[in-house]
Structures are given as structure tokens and as C-alpha cells.
Amino acid sequence: MVNIERLSTGIPELDKLISGGIPKGFFIALTGEPGTGKTIACIHFISQGIKDGDKCIYVTTEESASSIITQASQFNINFQKAIQENKLIIIDALMGKEDEWSLKSLEIEELINKVIEAKKKLGYGRARLVVDSLSAFWLDRPAMARRLSYYAKKVLSKWDFTVYGTSQYAISTSEAFGWGVEHIADGIIRFRRVVRHGRLHRYLMIEKMRQTEHSLYMYEIEIVDRLGIVILGPISERKEDYALPKKVKDRMIEAKEKGSDEIGGEEFDS
């Protein structure tokens, strides 16, 4: 069997779900509703890249570069230092600033030119790129999603990049915004959220990972101060049964028997 070089995601339990990591050169789509952990997963991926000596580029369209640096620092990750040491470049597409590493428009060509310029500055060698979010580049033309993401993937693959691109889910329809990216992607990590009994729960699932034997389960995750994403465990039972105190479970069963079957939240189990 051909031995595949894999890059750690920076979340050890997640690496275990995908046979050790992301195959080098892959283009991974991270999709999910707001606040489900996509940006934090990107921060882990870049943090690991810095540790592994990869050239790292983080493109941010939803938050400013300084917001990303602050968020990372809450998980004991020092992006400021990595920037000073020429290991990381954050490209800011939000603030419309005039400096070297800002994008003036959300055009895919401008993004790619800027990323290549950044790669040249960082030097030769294995590289990691995050585009958070990629769907921002076709906000005003969703029909172009597939073509634009295909173009980005083709160009970037020549530059030794392994790529994370985030895309949002339309909350109302639960459809991926800019659906094209999921077919182009070599892998899909899907984030979800559910409110169950008045508490927010978050989940992650590997929906696709080419050339990889991967877990088929949905995992509950927790975002923890100073640590970041922690994977709690697979959801193997009905979601109502999972990790709830007996008292709560009993009340839910009671409610069910009375005929009100769902106590709030999205249904994802059959």
C-alpha cells in the first residue's frame, strides 16, 4: 500500500478518527452553523503547523486578524510570536486596511495572488492554508461556488498547500451555503449544534475523507477555555439517551409519554 503523508489536525482525538491526520495536499471543507467550532478547528490546524515547521497562512474574512490572535491566545496559542518569527501570515479580508496583508476585495483571484505572495515570503516547504470563510468569496454569486472552489483548489495544489476552507450552513434550510465546495473537497468535517433541554451541544462528524478509513460516528465536542476543542465521545445511542443525568432522562421519557416528543432541538438521528 502506498504510504500517505498525513498532517495532524492539532486535535489528537480528531487525528485518531481519520487514520492519523489529513493527507498532505488535501482540500478540506469545514461546514456548519454559526458558533459550532469551525474557526477554532482552523486555529488548532495552524497551531499544529507552526509546531511542525510548516509555512502557515490564515485568511480571515469574518473576523479581524487581531480577533483571531486573541481567540488563539485563549487556547494558549501564540500567533503573534509565530508572525514575528515568519512562520505565519494572517491575511485580513475584513478590515479593508491598506497594509501588505489585507485584501481589498473578496475576489478569488486577489485571494490566490495574495496567498502565493505570502507563501513566497514564508519560503519553500510544506504549507498549511486556512480560508475562513471560503464561502465569503461567492456570497453575491452562489451559483459560482463550485467553479471558484475548483479553481482555488487547482492553483493552490501546485504550491504544496494542505487547505482548510470553512463554509456556512444556511440555518433556515440546513443546506450548505455554496454547495459546490463539498463536491470539490477531498474531505468534509461537518459541525453541528443542537439545543437540548436548554443547553447548547456541539457535534462533529467526518462526512468524507478520501483515501482514508475514517470514523462514521458523530462525536459530541466541547469548546474549553485554555484547551480549545475537546472530543467527548461518539453518539452511539439515541440522542436523548446520550450523556444525560438520569433525572433529566426520566423527565424526558415522562414528557414523551404525555405526547410531546421533542424537547427542542434539531433531529439528526432516525
Ligand SMILES: Nc1ncnc2c1ncn2[C@@H]1O[C@H](COP(=O)(O)OP(=O)(O)OP(=O)(O)O)[C@@H](O)[C@H]1O
Ligand atoms: N475561551 C473560550 N472558552 C470557551 N468557549 C469559547 C471560548 N472562545 C470561544 N468559545 C466558544 O466558541 C464559540 C465560537 O466558535 P467558532 O468561532 O469556532 O465558531 P464558528 O463555527 O467559526 O462560527 P461562525 O460561522 O459564526 O464563524 C463561541 O460561541 C463560544 O461558545
Ligand SMILES: [Mg+2]
Ligand atoms: Mg468562524
